[in-house]
Amino acid sequence: xxxxxxxxxxxxxxxxxxxxxxxxxxxxxxxxxxxxxxxxxxxxxxxxxxxxxxxxxxxxxxxxxxxxxxxxxxxxxxxxxxxxxxxxxxxxxxxxxxxx
Amino acid sequence: xxxxxxxxxxxxxxxxxxxxxxxxxxxxxxxxxxxxxxxxxxxxxxxxxxxxxxxxxxxxxxxxxxxxxxxxxxxxxxxxxxxxxxxxxxxxxxxx
Numbered sequence: 472x473x474x475x476x477x478x479x480x481x482x483x484x485x486x487x488x489x490x491x492x493x494x495x496x497x498x499x500x501x502x503x504x505x506x507x508x509x510x511x512x513x514x515x516x517x518x519x520x521x522x523x524x525x526x527x528x529x530x531x532x533x534x535x536x537x538x539x540x541x542x543x544x545x546x547x548x549x550x551x552x553x554x555x556x557x558x559x560x561x562x563x564x565x566x567x568x569x570x571x
Numbered sequence: 572x573x574x575x576x577x578x579x580x581x582x583x584x585x586x587x588x589x590x591x592x593x594x595x596x597x598x599x600x601x602x603x604x605x606x607x608x609x610x611x612x613x614x615x616x617x618x619x620x621x622x623x624x625x626x627x628x629x630x631x632x633x634x635x636x637x638x639x640x641x642x643x644x645x646x647x648x649x650x651x652x653x654x655x656x657x658x659x660x661x662x663x664x665x666x667x
Contacts, residue, residue, distance in 0.1 A: 475612040477603070482614075485603040486596050492588075500581065500596050505619045507580050511572040513660045519573045523601045524649070528661065551661045553620070555651030561605055562648065565624055568609025569647040 479505075512553060524557040608649050618656035625650045 483498040490497070508526065511518050517527040528551050536547040557565075574597065582593045604614050604622055614622040624647050632643040653661075 475607075475610075477607045477612055477614045479616060481607075482600050482603050482616075486599050489595055489599045490592050497596075500585070501600060503581060503584065504577065504597060504600055505616060507577055508572075509619060509657050509660065512657065516572055518577070520577070520601055521574050523574075523605065524651075526651075553651075553653040553657065553661065555620075555649075557649040561608070564605055564609045565647050565649050569611050569624065 515551070520558075522558055522560040524555055524561055527554050527556065528552070529554055611647075616654065618654045620654040620657060621652050623650050623652070624648065 479498065479501055483494065483501045486492075486497040486501060487494050492500075508518050512526060512528055515528050517525060519525045531550050531552055533549045534547050536545050537543065538545055578590070578593050578597050581597065582588065582590050585593065588596075607614050608622060608624050611624055613624075616622075627646050627648055629645040630643050632641050633639065634641055
């Protein structure tokens with residue numbers, strides 16, 4: 472594994488190479504894709520991107536947790552968590568690429 | 572929301588772009604993330620979340636039908652960790 476980290480700028484650079492738009496506009500488009508996905512998830516909707524994966528929002532109930540350092544019991548409020556389920560295509564591509 | 576709806580929303584906000592270009596733009600973003608993960612790279616999108624890969628060690632599994640032991644080879648799985656901003660926003664507004 473190479474261990475590099477990509478950021479928004481790498482994604483917008485890839486978009487820039489793909490279409491004939493300015494770098495600035497490509498960056499804005501990447502941002503608006505992330506915004507639209509976030510908006511749907513905040514509204515409690517799931518987001519399914521075929522051949523990539525599905526983001527779903529799960530509601531977790533209240534429970535008692537424990538501070539691992541002090542052993543003290545602390546209540547954990549009900550909350551919503553995001554779960555990403557990769558598609559088979561993504562899983563297969565990741566396995567092929569990483570030599571397994 | 573599915574991919575085509577995402578594309579439609581972006582297209583609606585950008586009437587100067589052809590629909591087919593918006594499709595390419597959206598696909599490029601996910602293809603780029605996929606390519607990064609298949610190289611073993613991370614993709615960190617501040618505020619949204621981070622995609623990375625985790626290695627699952629080889630283990631001895633069992634065929635649930637026959638009870639027979641079968642070796643399961645090491646594999647690499649994609650993983651997503653929600654960003655702080657998104658996690659907070661999901662819990663601020665009332666459930667949809």
